[in-house]
């Protein structure tokens with residue numbers, strides 16, 4: 001870079017750092033901004049193989065709610081630190097909850113405690129879907145139990161060739177209750193395959209995960225996965241945030257409604273959003289054969 005521009009670049013970088021430094025910090029998550037408009041959320045309990053505690057669920061919910069409102073964020077990468085994506089529900093936390101439940105005499109009080117924990121898990125994973133920014137999940141090694149529920153709430157999934165997935169709850173004597181049963185059939189489509197995976201609790205390895213559509217692409221290792229997923233994220237981040245967030249809202253709504261309802265939803269959305277400067281600038285750039293449009297924050 002020419003020396004004339006260096007001071008300007010420094011000021012811009014400082015402004016950029018200041019504008020992204022408002023994000024909360026978390027005990028169980030590591031949140032960074034590797035590229036402009038690209039946020040990286042890492043599950044960060046590596047010693048426990050990113051096993052999920054109630055604290056992690058609360059932090060996931062708070063994190064994705066914050067990112068939803070953060071105009072510096074246009075796309076989110078989700079991965080796990082250490083040697084595994086996630087080992088699912090934290091068994092120490094689960095045992096503590098059983099003790100707490102055991103201390104209550106009455107069935108209604110016991111149920112209330114259990115319901116609160118289930119709700120926290122469900123809300124944590126649903127926050128990825130409520131978040132208007134696309135979430136790209138990158139799985140290495142294992143994704144077990146509650147991990148699959150988390151994963152199916154992401155927009156796009158990738159994995160390494162050594163990855164495996166397991167809806168393991170049935171092997172623990174419980175019905176999976178935090179999202180995989182509801183979302184996996186919508187992600188994979190093949191209902192019989194999903195039921196077999198859930199009823200048996202068997203492992204699904206990377207090649208099958210790709211074949212059934214659980215992941216979009218399989219990579220040789222974590223490094224190559226992260227750099228490719230980062231490229232996808234950067235491409236999304238360059239697009240109009242009005243258009244991308246409208247797409248997510250329409251895709252999620254249309255998945256759960258009839259075609260006619262989905263069409264009505266996007267018509268109402270776009271009667272407003274086609275008045276946005278993003279559309280005007282996009283069409284003008286197209287007419288003038290300009291390719292590099294910079295869209296304002298949203």
Ligand SMILES: CCC/C=C/C=C/C(=O)SCCNC(=O)CCNC(=O)[C@H](O)C(C)(C)COP(=O)(O)OP(=O)(O)OC[C@H]1O[C@@H](n2cnc3c(N)ncnc32)[C@H](O)[C@@H]1OP(=O)(O)O
Pocket residue numbers: 047048049051052087088089090091092117118121142144145146147168169172177178
């Ligand atoms: C209201 C609740 C709704 C939600 C329900 C959700 C249910 C589920 O998620 S079901 C799935 C539960 N998870 C499991 O069954 C996985 C248990 N872990 C394993 O099978 C193995 O650890 C694994 C195959 C993942 C890895 O094996 P490896 O030999 O490579 O490592 P380990 O020596 O076993 O583990 C290393 C340290 O990590 C700790 N750890 C592993 N899993 C968990 C976990 N789920 N919760 C808490 N901690 C976990 C393990 O204890 C080791 O720690 P340390 O002994 O201190 O070194």
